Each structure stands twice: as structure tokens, then as C-alpha cells.
Amino acid sequence: MNAPTNAADFAIPFAVPTSRWDDSAAASMSPAELLLYRSNLLGSDLTVTNFGGGNTSAKIMETDPLTGEQVEVLWVKGSGGDIGSMKLDGFATLYQDKLLSLEKHYGGEQDDDKMVGYLPHCTFNLNSRAASIDTPLHSLLPFAHVDHVHPDAIIALAASSGGEAATKEIWGGKIGWLGWKRPGYTLGVQLRDYVKANPGVEGVMLAGHGIICWADTAKGCYEHTVQLIADAASYLNAKLAGKPAFGGRKVAPNPDRAAIAADLMPRLRGFMTGARSKLGHFSDDAEALEFVGSVDFERLAALGTSCPDHFLRTKIAPLTLDPARLQDDAYLAEKIEDYRKLYGAYYERCKRGNSPAMRDSNPVVVLVPGIGRFTFATDKTTARLAGEFYGNAINVMRGSEAIGDYIALDEQEAFDIEYWLLEEAKLQRMPKPKPLVGKIALVTGGAGGIGAATAARLMADGACVMLADRDAAAVEEVRAGFARQFGKDVVRAAVVDVTDEAQVQSAFDACAREFGGLDILVANAGIASSAPIEETTVALWRKNYDVLAEGYFLTARAAFPMMKRMKEQGGTSIVFIGSKNGVAAATNASAYASAKAAANHLARCLALEGAPSGIRVNVVNPDAVIKGSKIWDGDWRKERAGAHGIDSGKELEEHYRQRSMLKRDVLPSDIAEAVYFLASDMSAKSTGNMINVDAGNAQAFTR
Template sequence: MIVDTLLASPATPFAVPSSRWDDAAAATLSPAELLLYRSNLLGSDLTVTNFGGGNTSAKLTEVDPLTGESVEVLWVKGSGGDIGSMKLDGFATLYQDKLLGLEAHYAGLEDDDKMVGYLPHCTFNLNGRAASIDTPLHSLLPFAHVDHVHPDSIIALAASSGGEAATKEIWGGRIGWLPWKRPGYTLGVQLRDFVRANPQVEGVMLAGHGIICWADSAKACYEHTIELIADAARFLNSRLSEKPAFNGASSEPLSLEERAATCADLMPRLRSLMNGARRKVGHFSDDAEALEFVNSVDFERLANLGTSCPDHFLRTKIAPLTLDPARLQDNTYLAEKIAGYRAMYAAYYERCRRPNSPAIRDANPVVVLVPGVGRMTFASDKTTARLAGEFYGNAINVMRGAEAIGDYIALDEQEAFDIEYWLLEEAKLQRMPAPKPMVGRIALVTGGAGGIGAATAARLLEDGACVMLADRDGNALDEVRTGFAKQFGKDVVRSAVCDVTDEAQVRAAFDACAREFGGLDVLVANAGIASSAPIEETTIELWNRNYDVLAQGYFLTAKHAWALMKGMQDQGGTSIVFIGSKNAVAAATNASAYASAKAAANHLARCLALEGAPHGIRVNTVNPDAVIKGSRIWDGDWRKERAGAYGIDSGAELEAHYRDRSMLKRDVLPSDIAEAVFFLASDQSAKSTGNMINVDAGNAQAFTR
């Protein structure tokens, strides 16, 4: 079933969170586990904090493993973690007295980066989790429990010209206000000094950055955080009820069907223009927030300002690319817009670079906005693309709220650059493991719920590809997709019910692949049937059925893959792999319909290899033989028919027959076919097209010649 993410409803106001604290669950937890419980509660509620955003801490008494004495230890979310899903090992642990002693090494703003280098020297109990840049905000405050979060309602206040006044109106003097300062030791010192000078405050709004608050217990800190976010949400909702968001609508969105069709057509063409070190994977959203924004009066003005909160900015780049919906069919226009964005980004880099700045990174846009259609995001993998879209959705909410109380204030260009190209951020990127070889590749596998299809999909997923499974058996398809989602993550696998003999269903499957992932790099044409009958018993219906599935089905899937694959030659090209058969090159008793249809598909592959070469489309064939174990084809009449053709039992005797007749005397499994497909789909075979690989344990009749 194609997952329908295209429904949109009216844009909602800011969500008002409520406490989800469970006293019974909390009563059984240790102090460290209470910190984790609080953190998970906060992070799993996206009205409270964004994915990967926010940090929490507690100052706990621990036994020093060296001295045996009780010491105060800061437990604080480590670098790069997500408080919604983290475990106890996601916290950095540091001696609190050593953290406070670091101030002796601090002489001012220029020392911010230097101070980060001292944090590992404060590690408690050899904890390998790196401390985050926000650690000083927690260590320098004298409170037992501290939360720092950036929900949309809070950032809307923090990124508005009316934010400071609104903070006073909402909370009186209970919540303070600090001007923008990049995260680091200096911000921690400023925060500590502000609280000392204003002992009545219960939290502080950090302009452009979020809110930080505290309490004496884990529960009190959690509920204080929730209360502050709810206060901000209710205040903004009251203001939003007084005037239309973004000064109202300037146009109407396209219908659901039109948005879906436009996205399926546009995303592959945009993706083909985004040249770089790695291919892009796309994500599309036409949620209520996106449609309200892109169809509004203030859309272009606000989009050009860019995002505000560093959490948003690091995911979405300096600004989105906006497109004229009337010119989406003009490929020259699209190429000029992508090139213009790259030139804009390069100019931004040159204006803002420091003598020691890292080299310029990928200059392609991440966020693409289209009035009437919605929001598209592109990144090197599906999860990053989806998160970028979600973060821009947060940015839209922030702009809506900020404009309701004043003027939206985006991050200063130089400040934005200094965060994006921060040497500490670069060091974090350099520590990340190299991506798997198929990351950025998008595959569609027909017959994806069967033995060879599922094994092939698993092999591609293992090395990082995104996979669209297509199969006519909806129940089997759901089962396979669900299993892969658990094994590899739900972002990278989708499914579409598809009978390859029905061109409308084939077209719909490829459109779904384009919408869900942004294009196509690999087609594995695998959907098949098998039949066995003497020529005198071969009916025209049986003959046509074989040709409909094995010849016409391969033709239709290749035809609809073609449009998605053309244009990708500058990014290394694309690959089509046909699953053929030993019987395509070697005659078989009582299988004229099946074997001749397979032979037709094999020759089709050779013809397509000629036609595809100028476009970088490689077309190759894998010829299996006797893949009995794990194959759905062998679960039906085919097993009995082939056993009858050889006059043997259809059980273990048939398997032994095929194994013993092979030159290598070995069983051929779906995973063996998958390895051959992976080779032909990957860059390992980048210079091979028009070829056949036999995976049959050796059969002299099938030798290619």
C-alpha cells in the first residue's frame, strides 16, 4: 500500500502541552533514571522540543571511583544525542567542581572554542560520551535540575521584535531575557551573571535560541518547562486569532491529486540538477503549515529572510529556494534557479568566511518551496531530508508566531555562517562514519514481496539504499515492508501494490517512488510467474499470461523507469537489472511459454542497453536457476509440474535433482541472486551494460556465447 502523506487540513494553532509525568513510574527510578525519564518525556513530545534539540541536566551525588568519596557530578545530555530517544549512556558525566574551576582559564569571548577543549578533562568515571557545547549553561547555573528547550512557541517569542515585551507581558518578571549570543562558555557566563543579578527569575529567554529554566527536583523542573511552553502557546494563539497568519492568502493550493502529480513530476528533475559529491534523496510535504505559508501574502518576504534558531538553520541552510509554480515545466528555468542558488550560497560563503574556515560545503538547496504545492527537501539520505522538512515546518510555525507579535527576526548572516562553519561543528562532521556505498540511491523492486525480490531489497537496504517495494500481493507486501521498516528504519522503505501487467498501476508505483524519495537510480524487474506444460497443453491464455508478466511487464516497468533515470548521467548514471532465467538461454522441457517469454525479456534488456547508454542507463540481466528455497514461485504448481517433467518426487528429491545436476553441486538461494543484482546495481559494475550473469551453480547449457 502506498503510504498517503498528502492530506492537508487547516493549519493548527500552537499546541498547548500538558504534563505527562507518572508518579507511579517515577517512584521506582534512581536519580539518574529520573533525569532520563524527564528527558524522554520532554523529547518525545514534539510540541516541547525538536528532534535532536534541547538538553537536560541534573547535579547528582556520586562516589568517586578513585577516592571513594562522595562528589557532585553533572549529568548532561551529550553531544549529538536526542533527548526523546536517548538512554543513560547518552549523558555526559563531569565533575562539577572541575567544571566550575574552568573559569580560571576563561578571559573572554575569544576563548569560547578553547573552553570546549577543557571539557574532556572534567570527565567523571571515564565516560566516553562527549559533552555538548551547551554544557556551561548547565554547569554555571547553581540549580539541581536544568532544562533548555526550543519549541516553536518559545522560538516564536525569541525570534520576534516583540519578543522581549511579550515575555514581560506573559510572565512579568519571572522570566528574564538575554540578547542573542552564540552557544558556548560566554553565553553560560552571561546567563549565570544575569541570574545572580536577578534572583527572582525562574528561567531566561535566550533571544533566537530558546528558553532555559530550573527547579529543585526532576518532576518540578519538567512541569515548570511544560508550564512555560503552554503559557507561550496560549499567548500566541490569542494573538493569532486577531489577524490572519502571514497577512492572509494570496493564492489557493492545488487539489490533492494535482499536488501529488506535480511533486512526482518535479522532484526527479530537481534532483537531477543537484550535482555534488553524493546523490540526493527527497522528501515531500504538503501539510497545512506548508500550504498556508507558500500560498500567503508574506511568503517570499519571509522565505528570503531565512531561519532563526540554530537548530533550524543547521538543517535547512541559509534560506530556501522558491519556485514560480507557472514555470515548473521549463527545465531551463529550473536549471537556472538551481545554479543561481549555488551561486548565492558561494557568495555567502565568500562574504562571511574566516581565515580558518573549513572548505565550502554542498551548495545545493535543501528546502524547495512551491506555491500551490508545498515543501520539498533534499539531502544525502532520507532521514536527513525528512528532518530538514520537519525543521522547516518548525521555522514556518516560528515565523507565524513571531509575526503575530512583531517582526520576525532571522539569524544574522555572519552569525549564521559562524555556526554553520564552526570549527567545532566541522570536527563533529569529520568524526562521523563514512556513508554506506548505496546511500543516496533509490531503488524500485518489482515482485518485492517474493523470495528473490525481498532478498534483493534487503541487500540494497543493507548498504544504505532507499527501496520502493512493488508487488501485486498486498498482504505479503505489507508484511515484508513492515519487517524491513523494523530492521532498517521506516524512512528508507515504502511499498506500492502493483500488477506489472497493468500500466496504470505501474505508472502509479513509479510516481509514488518519485514522491516518496525524489527519483530513481535502480530498477530491479523481478515480478514473475512460472508455468510448465507440453506444447499441446499450452493454452493461449497460459501463453499470453507468461508474455504479459515476463515480457510486457518488464517492458512497462523499464518504460516508466526511463523518464526518472534520464538526466542522471552526470551523477554516475543509473541501473536496470532484469531477473531472467537459465531457461532464457537454455531450452527446457515442457516450458515453451515460460522459457520463450524469459528469452524475450533477456533480448529486451540488450536492446535497452543500446538505447540507454547515451543517458547513462545501464541494463543487465541476472539468470538464476532452481532457486527453490525461499521462492514463492516454487510454492505452487510449478514445483509439481517440474517434478512431473523429470518423473521425480516434488519434495526433497526435486531439490536434490537440481543441486546434483549443477556443475558445483550447490543449492542456489535468493540471497545469491541478490548479490549479483547488487553488483550490477552498484558502482562496482559502472562500466558494464548489456551483460548477463548466470547464478545457477554451473550449467553448461546456459553458458553465454
């Protein structure tokens, strides 16, 4: 969604979707494939529905695997799926006749949860995909194709005091209106009965929830859905045209907001205590800045969100902060503690006799006038999605206020959805988080062999990683590969020369802004040189010390302030990639070896300084990591071969293998395992230590 030319004076308009149906692509598809095609088209267009939002269905004739007879089967989006990215296995399949027969078990609204338990008994062809609670909305309607979506323009109508009148004005009675009802079997019955009583309707607006519509064909249903959204968006844009949103601007966007966000996020994160540390996401998009800087900001923010899809991601209401007090730690701590108390009071007011225990009471959404929107969760994807959902909520509030008063979800209704036993059961079924979920790492030399292997090892167990490297092309290539392997949310890259103080600080600021702070620093960026002392120039000496000693100093110094914030969350870890040569003397490598020794001793000094703040500092000393190492691709290989009087090819690798006590190669992945141990809670009581990963070298035994 694009901001108007003068966003300070005019409301941001709603995007108006158009059909993207391709007849040639759809021509050869089966009925199930057409349903998937339609679903993917709807879900991949964020003007149509938000991530994971909405559900689609088709009633398809299938051959019963037991009887061989043709039976009607409801294909409907399964529980927890995303219609934009799902595949055919994302649909639940159920016997339609069995679904219709379930009504004999229904005695009223009190049976809604019980009715969900009957859905698995209607499964067709042993499909393991669980049916969602919205299944009755599709099964009880007598139409072949049904779409239920939650686009911003539609929710803006559904969550406004003027929404019902606007619905009549836009569609002239062709789209009906049902008052708020929590998703479930009762809503399905009400919807069916409404349609039966109003045979001319082509869809129904569900107050506070979304819209449901239907057609005889997959294409017809898709285009009907898109047109309804376009109608709503165009209507709202006409109401918004030439007017300021949210009562007009009160606070202008701060030109330094990126730097302010980088400073603020680690401090907020540090105050959000709990079982697991948080990951953050920052957005200063046009919607966020328009809202937080408006006259009506505080009034509307306090109301919370309306659509259940939004609410489940964003909590009952956001935390709002005074931009003039962001440097006051006592103020930030008090605001977060006050929020936890308010959330606890909300839980106590609304809990039922069988409600699950209170969950994390920290805020998910934090809003700051002039700065933007911050969201926090236990993983990066959830934090990002929470931000996007609150962006949807902002759009809804803008549209709702243009035609009436914005209506938030009733507090008790909100609680009953948040602590719904069915929702709790879904949470309990989720797999246990990996050990490093919620942790943030920065790896210097991240495009090299050891750096990339280390980053991969940390991400494999759930960490988010900022790759820092001076080679822009190489680090971007590594980042892109990791994004495909682990997902785009968990990896970022920064171009940084560790000898440049400003570049180092910029990389750490980017890490704070992208993820929320720092838990793990792997100082790995390095060079290597070999020369007799009389041939070692001052420039070569200084280059080694600039990278291997001062570079480690600069990165550690930048890390300390952010890491100190995390003492109450279990502490943090710095790991220096040292060298066997930092412990054992090396011929013709005085500059390199002594610089590595300096870095090793720096680590011991920092272990002393960091301990009171829960910062552990340890060292991994590799030796002869030739395969996959960029350092060994250059002059260092020839220089070390010359120092040993051997060929620089395979003979050098064999030399180092045979020199080791265990007669084994040392690989980047071996170093990564040692780093993982020192970075994780497996070594929570270790600091100031060294681990040699060298296949055994008696010279390097620590003493």
C-alpha cells in the same frame, strides 16, 4: 498540529502541551533514571522540542571510583543526541567541581572554542560520551535540574521584535531575557551572571535560541518546562485567533499537487549536481501550504531561519519557485544554478581565515506556492528532518509576526555557526557513508524471496527501496520488517500488478514523491508455468508474456524518464531477473522459457537505448532457487518435478543440486549479491551483460 476548520482564513494555532508525568512509573527510579524519564518525555513530544533539539541535566551525588568519596556529578545530554529517544548512555557525566574550576582558563569570548577542549578533562568514570557545547549553560547554573528546549512557541517569542515585551507580559518578570549569543562558554557565564543579578527569575529566554529553566526536582523541572511552553502557546494563539497568517492567502493549494510533486522531484534532483546524489522529501502539510500560499511568503522566506537548530538543517535560506514554470527545465536549472552562486557569494562574504572549505552549495529547502515543501539531502532521514525543521521555522515565523516582526539569524552569525570549527570537527568524525547512500531502488516482486533478499542487500549498503508487489498483505509485512531492521525512512511499499500500466506508473510516481526519483530498477516480478505445448492454452501463454515480457517492458519504460535525469550524477542501473530457461531450452516450459528469453533480449535492446543517458541494463539469470521462493511454493514445483519424473519434495531439491556443476544450492541471497554488483558502481562499465547464478549449468553458458 491540526489545521483549523477553514485554514484559508485563519492562522493555524500552536499546540498547547500538557504534563505527561506518571508518578507511578517514576516512583522506583534512580536519580539518573528520573533524568532520562524526564528527557524522554520532553523529547518525544514535538510540541515541546524538535528532533535532536534541547538538552537536559541533573546534578547527582555519585561515588568517585578513585577515592570512594561522594562527589557531585553533572549528568547532561551528550553531543549529537536526541532527548526523545536516548538511553542512559546518551548522557555525558562530568565532575561538577572540575567544571566550575575551568573558569580560570577563560579570558573572554575569544576563548569559547578553547573551553570546549577542556570538557573531556572533567569526565567522570571514563564515560566516552562527548559533552556538548551547551554544557556550561548547565554547569554554571546553581540548580539541581535544568532544561533547555527549543519549542516553536518559545522560539516565536525569541525571534520576534516584540518578544521581550511579550515575555514580560506573559510571565510578569519571572522569566528573564538575554540577547542573542552563540552557544558556548560565554553564554553560560552571561546566563549565570544574569540569574545572580535577578534572583527571582525562574527561567531565561535566550533571544533567537530558546528557553532555559530549572527546578529542585526532576518532576518539578519537567512540569515547569511544559507549563512555560503552554503559556507561550496560549498567548500566541490569543494573538492569532480569528486572523489570517502571513498576510492572508494569495495562492490556493493545487488539487493536483501530489502528481506535480512526483513529476518535479526527479527533475530537481537531477539538477543538484555534487559528490553524491540527493534524496528528497515532500510535504504538503497544513503549515507548508499555509506559508507558501501566503501574501508574505517571499518576504519571509528570503530572511531564512532563526534558531541555530533550524538553520543548521536548512541552510541560509530556501529556494522558491514559480508554480507556473515548473515544466520548464531551463528555468529549474537556472534557479538551482543561481542558488549555488548566491550561496558561494555568501560563503565568500562571511568566511574567516580559518574557515573550512565551502560545502555543498545546492539548496536544501525548495518551496512552491500551491504545492508545498521539498527538502533534499544525501540521505532520506536528513532530508525528512530538514523538512520538519523548516516546518518548525514556519511556525516560528507565524508566531513572531503575530506580536511584531520576525527576526532571522544575522548572516555572519549564521555563517559562523554553519562553518564553526567545532561543527566541522563533528562532521569529520562521522563515519564514511555506505556505498549506496543517496541511491533509490524500486524492486518489483518485492515481497517474494528474490525480491526481498535483493531489497535487503541494497538497503544494507544504504539505498532507499520502494517494494512493489501485487500481494498487499505480503508486501506490507515485508516493508514493516525492513522498517524495523533498517529504519522507517528508507523503505516504502506499493501495491502494483506489473501487467497494469496505470498501477506501474502509480508505483513509480510514489517512488519519485517519497524519495525523489530512481537510480536502480530491479525487474523481478514473475510467474512460472509448466505444460507440454499441446496443453499450453492461449491464456497461459499470454499470462507468461504479460508478466515476464510486457511487465518488464512497462516497468523499464516508466523508469527511463526518471533515470535519464541522473546522467550527470553517475548514471543509473536496471537489472532484469531472468532465468536459466531464458538461455537454455526447457522441456514442457515453452511459454515461461520463451517469455524469459524475450525479457533477456529486451534488456539488450534497452542497453543500447539507455547508454547515451548513462542507463546501464543487465540481467541476472538464476536457476532452481527453491528455498525461500514463492514461485516454487505453488504448482511450478509439482510441474517441474513431473517433467523430470521425480518427487516434488526434497528429491526435487537434490535433483537440481546434483544437476549443477558445483553441486550447490542457489539461494535468494545469492541472486541478491549478483544484483548488487550490477546495480552498484562495482560494475559501472558494464551494460548489456548477463550473469548466471545457477551453480554451473553448461547449457546456459552465454555465447
